[in-house]
Amino acid sequence: MKSDERYEIRFSGSGGQGIITAAVVMADGVGAYDNQHVCQTQSYGPEARGGKSKAEVVISGSPIDYPKALRVDLLLAMTQTACDAYFSDIKSNGLLVVDSSLVKQLPSSRSVSIPFTQIAREKIGRELVANMVALGAVGFLCGQVSLEGLEKALLSRVPKGTEQMNSEALHAGIEEARKINLALLPKSVFSEWEDEL
């Protein structure tokens, strides 16, 4: 990445899904273990469970000026509502990653669908860690963080006694993402519309 370029990730879903935790771990993985500049912000409001939740991570080779996302490179949507609300901020060559257990209507074919919640429930045994499954996939797909650094950050941030479960969830996400061939996706999130025009 050129020094003043930014890579912006937005994690979105509903309150209680661990959206902010996922973003904090991502930021920690990038900032503390990968020596990149990183800035993490989140929606901060009275809504607790059920409300729309969003958290952003901006990564750059040089100190970051504006702390929030300007044009999103990777959007993770863990609910349909979040997907609908935040899709429009994505760059044309950005990537949409959705939890296909909960997002059924895709606004673009330039997207990756992985059933994070289902994987968390069936492979790990707890729906609670769907955020970490998603984080694994996002970490792999964005190419901005070393997976080793991401795991170190995760282990330092999750409650004692849950390390193994969270770590397994992260790896499950990474493995799912490995199966995706990004080269097969359309070049632009808007490409189908452009073709129609």
Place this chain on the structure above:
Amino acid sequence: MESINESKQKKILLQGNEAIVAGALAAGCRFFAGYPITPASEISEILSVKLPEVGGTFIQMEDEIASMGAVIGASLAGVKAMTATSGPGFSLIQENLGYGCIAEVPCVIINVMRGGPSTGLPTSPSQGDVQMARWGTHGDHPIIVLAVSSVADCFSVTIKAFNLSEKYRIPVIILSDEVVAHTRESVTLPKQGQIRIFDRVKPDVPPEWYKPYADNNRGVPDMAAFGDGYRHHVTGLVHDEKGFPTQDAQEIDKFLRRIHTKVSKGFQDIQITKTHLMEDAEVCVIAYGSVARSALRAVRDARKLGVKAGLVQLVTLFPFPRKAVDTYLRQCRVAIVPEMNLGQMSREIGRVNQAGCRIVKHNRIDGQLITPEEILKHITTV
């Protein structure tokens, strides 16, 4: 949060509020009294754990009036002390803040600005307390107000605040806002040995010669702590050199002028501004707090479009850095002042603008951070 005494400097991810705590502890703060309030609560929460670990004291008080009283008391006993609050709590702080000013008690007050007036917008950023920070407590009083815009700032400006409060025996207010408070950034904190710390000057005369409010060449009297063996009377009434109330017109005038001139003597040390791309700038953006970050982005984008734009970031809001701002107003044809209020700082800038520079205000009061795009639009159209 990692220990700041760690010998190896390591990059860590910190929130603005966490960095204020780290800065306060590094500066030697060992007393905190406060009452939790969004979006400043993390400061109390973390200090309630960290202060006892370093032999300090944390008290949750019944309200912010009492908090400020406790902070002043602790400082008079010789301990570096602070409190942290937001909007409604900052209103209550004002009561005892004036006591801190007249009794010349070093202390630091953090106000993480949220939307107001009243309970207003508890979870949204704002810059609505700028003039209140300067004039919130009654009477002609001296005060120092600093603003933070990043996590790194939160650490270094908090240290600076303690140093200034100790050096000039004055309450120092730090204005943060919800965006700065809750943004996490990777930072490398300096080692404790690399940090310059200023401690208040204590008297070295025999106790019977000590005059707690006697003038000297700095205008800042030496300060004995309660319990040091020096008799020391402290009052909110205007007082003479010995600290006792006075009605003598000459003494009153001398005292009140001294507590103002001690600050003006230190302007060079106190008035901090930072500049970016100002060398050849024709248009400048003057900003502070989180908005300064949007402004920096806008200025960089403007340069890419060929516009000679620069940023003047105010770290010290009061005493207003008139000299520095005046220089840039003379250099530029337009100054854009974006603020999350209706123009509390642009009024100050207009006040010192003798060069006839055009001042363009950009104000947002909807609880949202001003974006780079909004500022860039002004830069490219003025």
